[in-house]
Amino acid sequence: xxxxxxxxxxxxxxxxxxxxxxxxxxxxxxxxxxxxxxxxxxxxxxxxxxxxxxxxxxxxxxxxxxxxxxxxxxxxxxxxxxxxxxxxxxxxxxxxxxxxxxxxxxxxxxxxxxxxxxxxxxxxxxxxxxxxxxxxxxxxxxxxxxxxxxxxxxxxxxxxxxxxxxxxxxxxxxxxxxxxxxxxxxxxxxxxxxxxxxxxxxxxxxxxxxxxxxxxxxxxxxxxxxxxxxxxxxxxxxxxxxxxxxxxxxxxxxxxxxxxxxxxxxxxxxxxxxxxxxxxxxxxxxxxxxxxxxxxxxxxxxxxxxxxxxxxxxxxxxxxxxxxxxxxxxxxxxxxxxxxxxxxxxxxxxxxxxxxxxxxxxxxxxxxxxxxxxxxxxxxxxxxxxxxxxxxxxxxxxxxxxxxxxxxxxxxxxxxxxxxxxxxxxxxxxxxxxxxxxxxxxxxxxxxxxxxxxxxxxxxxxxxxxxxxxxxxxxxxxxxxxxxxxxxxxxxxxxxxxxxxxxxxxxxxxxxxxxxxxxxxxxxxxxxxxxxxxxxxxxxxxxxxxxxxxxxxxxxxxxxxxxxxxxxxxxxxxxxxxxxxxxxxxxxxxxxxxxxxxxxxxxxx
Amino acid sequence: xxxxxxxxxxxxxxxxxxxxxxxxxxxxxxxxxxxxxxxxxxxxxxxxxxxxxxxxxxxxxxxxxxxxxxxxxxxxxxxxxxxxxxxxxxxxxxxxxxxxxxxxxxxxxxxxxxxxxxxxxxxxxxxxxxxxxxxxxxxxxxxxxxxxxxxxxxxxxxxxxxxxxxxxxx
Ligand SMILES: Cc1ncc(C[n+]2csc(CCOP(=O)(O)OP(=O)(O)O)c2C)c(N)n1
Numbered sequence: 001x002x003x004x005x006x007x008x009x010x011x012x013x014x015x016x017x018x019x020x021x022x023x024x025x026x027x028x029x030x031x032x033x034x035x036x037x038x039x040x041x042x043x044x045x046x047x048x049x050x051x052x053x054x055x056x057x058x059x060x061x062x063x064x065x066x067x068x069x070x071x072x073x074x075x076x077x078x079x080x081x082x083x084x085x086x087x088x089x090x091x092x093x094x095x096x097x098x099x100x101x102x103x104x105x106x107x108x109x110x111x112x113x114x115x116x117x118x119x120x121x122x123x124x125x126x127x128x129x130x131x132x133x134x135x136x137x138x139x140x141x142x143x144x145x146x147x148x149x150x151x152x153x154x155x156x157x158x159x160x161x162x163x164x165x166x167x168x169x170x171x172x173x174x175x176x177x178x179x180x181x182x183x184x185x186x187x188x189x190x191x192x193x194x195x196x197x198x199x200x201x202x203x204x205x206x207x208x209x210x211x212x213x214x215x216x217x218x219x220x221x222x223x224x225x226x227x228x229x230x231x232x233x234x235x236x237x238x239x240x241x242x243x244x245x246x247x248x249x250x251x252x253x254x255x256x257x258x259x260x261x262x263x264x265x266x267x268x269x270x271x272x273x274x275x276x277x278x279x280x281x282x283x284x285x286x287x288x289x290x291x292x293x294x295x296x297x298x299x300x301x302x303x304x305x306x307x308x309x310x311x312x313x314x315x316x317x318x319x320x321x322x323x324x325x326x327x328x329x330x331x332x333x334x335x336x337x338x339x340x341x342x343x344x345x346x347x348x349x350x351x352x353x354x355x356x357x358x359x360x361x362x363x364x365x366x367x368x369x370x371x372x373x374x375x376x377x378x379x380x381x382x383x384x385x386x387x388x389x390x391x392x393x394x395x396x397x398x399x400x401x402x403x404x405x406x407x408x409x410x411x412x413x414x415x416x417x418x419x420x421x422x423x424x425x426x427x428x429x430x431x432x433x434x435x436x437x438x439x440x441x442x443x444x445x446x447x448x449x450x451x452x453x454x455x456x457x458x459x460x461x462x463x464x465x466x467x468x469x470x471x472x473x474x475x476x477x478x479x480x481x482x483x484x485x486x487x488x489x490x491x492x493x494x495x496x497x498x499x500x501x502x503x504x505x506x507x508x509x510x511x512x513x514x515x516x517x518x519x520x521x522x523x524x525x526x527x528x529x530x531x532x533x534x535x536x537x538x539x540x541x542x543x544x545x546x547x548x549x550x551x552x553x554x555x556x557x558x559x560x561x562x563x564x565x566x567x568x569x570x571x572x573x574x575x576x577x578x579x580x581x582x583x584x585x586x587x588x589x590x591x592x593x594x595x596x597x598x599x600x601x602x603x604x605x
Numbered sequence: 606x607x608x609x610x611x612x613x614x615x616x617x618x619x620x621x622x623x624x625x626x627x628x629x630x631x632x633x634x635x636x637x638x639x640x641x642x643x644x645x646x647x648x649x650x651x652x653x654x655x656x657x658x659x660x661x662x663x664x665x666x667x668x669x670x671x672x673x674x675x676x677x678x679x680x681x682x683x684x685x686x687x688x689x690x691x692x693x694x695x696x697x698x699x700x701x702x703x704x705x706x707x708x709x710x711x712x713x714x715x716x717x718x719x720x721x722x723x724x725x726x727x728x729x730x731x732x733x734x735x736x737x738x739x740x741x742x743x744x745x746x747x748x749x750x751x752x753x754x755x756x757x758x759x760x761x762x763x764x765x766x767x768x769x770x771x772x773x774x775x
Contacts, residue, residue, distance in 0.1 A: 146638060150685040
């Protein structure tokens with residue numbers, strides 16, 4: 001635990017007697033003490049003038065906290081976000097004032113949208129300079145106001161211990177989110193009486209602030225009645241189940257209720273995908289049978305999800321005949337997009353603990369039979385049914401090969417784009433929180449920094465970063481971080497020489513007018529070698545399996561370039577403004593092969 | 606969309622929310638920023654201190670035909686510095702607004718008439734100059750609207766209104 005003992009380098013030169021030293025720490029020391037006390041032992045950051053006193057103090061804390069020098073502050077925030085998702089511990093990132101702090105913005109917005117507990121610590125100009133447009137001064141609390149759960153500007157060292165404790169508490173409690181603490185340079189240098197703060201009491205903040213006075217027993221009773229009367233119910237499972245650590249309660253509820261489950265993108269991993277009641281992912285690129293089931297349901301039980309437009313399609317036609325039970329820890333989500341017949345503001349864990357014993361054990365044979373009929377149709381259209389020619393590789397085949405070779409025993413961090421959706425479709429996630437991906441913000445460049453964060457969180461796990469050639473080129477500098485930290489990460493680049501997902505939209509919705517999507521790429525294998533990393537390439541399925549095997553055998557980081565067919569589309573797809581049951585589908589396979597490799601579209605009935 | 610559907614069920618076109626917030630720098634900015642970001646439509650927002658110097662009180666009037674007051678309330682709750690929020694629209698409340706109205710006076714007769722009007726509205730003339738007077742009026746919004754309406758004919762030079770403040774009865 002925490003010691004308040006003076007650190008050598010501060011004993012000299014600061015002119016305090018021994019007794020004073022025992023009670024006083026510098027602001028910089030308070031920062032590190034708090035981070036350690038909060039159980040985080042990795043910080044992702046980048047130094048600079050305004051945060052220098054804190055980096056100076058780091059020298060004395062190196063045995064207790066590891067600092068990872070990233071190559072761009074955005075990646076510090078993204079790595080901290082993934083560290084949280086991999087461990088449940090608050091991710092911490094650090095940057096200097098001005099440009100350092102503004103570089104965090106995308107990563108903080110990402111953490112905000114995906115509800116990740118991140119504490120960002122930024123240096124600020126000295127308190128007497130605040131407001132004067134001093135060198136590298138930026139109003140960082142102003143800039144990050146809408147993309148943080150809360151933020152602070154600390155101009156008085158006496159506030160620092162309390163603020164640091166509050167920041168961690170706010171970040172991780174209730175609906176998790178990012179908190180930024182902007183700390184003036186002189187505050188980092190000044191001394192303060194420090195006692196570790198064991199519990200935080202805040203006047204306004206309560207982790208859960210229910211709207212109005214909820215009559216929970218009555219709401220549960222009403223939910224039970226809706227469940228009793230449903231014939232075609234479906235559970236919509238979101239990330240709230242992970243954050244509430246409610247995996248067990250969730251599985252018990254699913255198995256007793258017998259109700260099939262569709263997950264959101266971030267909900268992948270709340271229930272093993274080989275569980276017979278897990279239908280898998282819903283939404284824009286969810287499989288058609290999943291969306292058909294939702295469109296035809298008479299009851300939606302939404303748990304810890306927020307009816308994002310990527311999962312609902314057109315709201316006017318969304319699940320028209322369904323009653324809705326919505327459980328969320330954030331009151332502002334209830335009735336935001338979809339009106340709830342029963343809306344409960346509480347943690348999913350608490351609700352399921354109460355609700356599961358209230359309901360009867362049931363199953364829905366007729367409903368499942370209908371869903372299975374739709375599922376068979378989907379399976380008949382599977383791209384994997386196509387026997388590929390020797391000179392061709394498709395991204396879905398790569399995803400399936402990674403899954404088969406790893407037997408699903410790994411953590412996957414994806415970037416954003418087509419490959420991200422293929423990963424969800426062709427990798428079967430059987431482990432808890434196995435997929436780490438940028439959902440709400442859709443941040444390109446996420447995969448590699450996320451893999452770095454995840455590897456620190458799960459050092460013994462096999463960690464894969466899967467990125468497109470576009471997103472990967474946004475994070476190339478972090479290869480240096482991987483090497484410096486000697487991280488055993490497998491990096492898969494799905495190279496289609498296009499900004500694939502954008503090209504798909506241009507093809508389908510802009511009449512093939514390709515504008516600014518064709519991408520020149522460097523020789524990725526040589527690039528890997530330039531960083532001192534093992535580089536491999538595959539251009540057909542045989543090679544793909546071979547390089548995956550070799551990469552896994554190699555102890556240390558490996559970068560693999562998979563050269564894939566350039567213009568494959570992700571299907572099914574709900575085009576913007578369309579309804580769940582108006583998906584653009586793959587044609588029945590393998591008929592597609594006859595028509596060349598153009599995986600065109602066909603309207604779902 | 607949804608907001609319309611929910612709003613269609615209730616009728617009042619205005620909702621009054623009372624929020625108690627920590628009296629710290631930047632809190633008004635947080636509230637205003639939330640309103641802007643979520644595209645909420647505010648009619649008026651009045652802030653002042655309370656019996657507790659560490660707490661400020663905001664009375665927020667929402668244009669409920671365009672913004673769902675319940676969502677505003679729930680989002681306000683999410684702000685760390687917000688201590689309590691209450692929608693007082695359907696509660697028995699005392700609602701007041703204060704306005705200062707500067708009216709043109711061309712002669713003594715007008716001045717007399719304006720004084721009479723002010724009396725009828727139980728308001729006061731608080732400044733008299735050669736060519737204008739200032740009237741201070743407090744009351745519910747409609748009362749302020751009415752006196753403005755009547756004074757219109759004399760030539761209104763300037764108006765300032767505080768926006769609504771509200772307190773539940775009892
Ligand atoms: C930072 C950022 N900029 C732009 C976009 C818009 N965008 C979404 S997907 C995509 C294309 C991604 O291309 P690539 O990384 O090659 O992956 P692919 O879709 O080909 O698998 C773009 C540009 C984004 N999501 N994030």
